[in-house]
Amino acid sequence: MTRLRQRFEEQRLPGFEFDPGTPCRPAMPPAREPERVEDHRKAHRQRLRQRFTEGGAAAVPDYELLEMVLYRAIRRGDTKPLAKRLLKAFGDLNHVLAAAPARLKDVQGVGDAVVFELKLIEAIGHRMARAKVLKKPILSSWDALLDYCQSAMAHRDLEQFRILFLDRKNVLIADEEQQTGTVDHVPVYPREVVKRALELNASALILVHNHPSGDPTPSQADVDMTYAIRDAADVLNIVIHDHLVIGKSATLSFRSEGYL
Template identity: 55%
Template sequence: MTSEADEDAAKHYHGHRERLRARLREAGPAALADYELLELVLFRALPQRDVKPLAKALLARFGSFPEAISAEPHRLAEVKGMGPSAIAEFKIVEAAAQRFAKGAVKKRLPMGSWTEVVDYCRTSMAFENREIFRILFLDKKNGLIADEVQGSGTVDHTPVYPREVVRRALELS
């Protein structure tokens, strides 16, 4: 009887996985809650297990999908159930998001609004654990020429040297 209950549970979470994937395909990522996106990432790392409780525990600990994905590996490992393969999947997603955002630099996509600038910066550095002085160099059409970290500091302070900012802007025209 126990094996029958285990078999039903296995069918349920495999059916759940397919339902989530289908909803992602049909309705897009906006139709999924943060914990469901975390589940989709965890499915690959933990194929033989119901990952919904783990996804919800990660949200309780870190607050949101992007904060969980970008958390330091040692902090992720503190959550029961997060092993090396699950942490690696999170770091793959984080690297892909950063690479995607930096693709805008190579294509010189225009940043037409303040919201686009903020979204780009969030993707690049939202969860850093210390202050970073980052410069976005734009052309006259607001196309991103370069994105450079000019300096990093402590938790609440970063030195800035205006002469270096101007020198680099002149180099990049």
């Protein structure tokens, strides 16, 4: 009997060879292959591109638009989490594109390549908006001008002062940023404003600056600065058509409010 038991215990079934002294461990599930994960991401990108191609921007929410923008910067991997982190950090797509590079890099996953793509898209958007007003009579393209100023300045973190230079027919001949300041102040020098107008042979100006706080109500310093530029320009027969203060969602016109 003992001999039969020993012979039975020594028999090993095919496929069950193991060392009796080694403790049994539960089998681990095979790790998912990296190639399969990447194939899944490629398929997701292709579906997203197809949905955008067939339905346009209306077919995809902001985070998916941002996902696709990030494809060029992040060739492999999932860009959806980063797109959502950016929107959470800055609030909306406009603020993401307008954010300063240093602030963008505070978001996990943002490097130089991502910053480059975002600022490139921002620059293209500004150029498209400006093309609607450049070399055209401003006073008959006023709504397009306001849209351009909102696009270029409403979401900036610092105050910026820019000047739109017009010729005798009120056609926009130049659009230039003059100064960038702090969150609530930008230095403006009337003499430099008038000097630049003479260099461009401009006959009229529209002054524009933004309020990062979001409230376009002009401060007393804004009013005083406007009058100082107007007085300097009057001497040379240069007209100040307006001073626009750009807020987050509204624009204030000095002329409409009776300041000019």
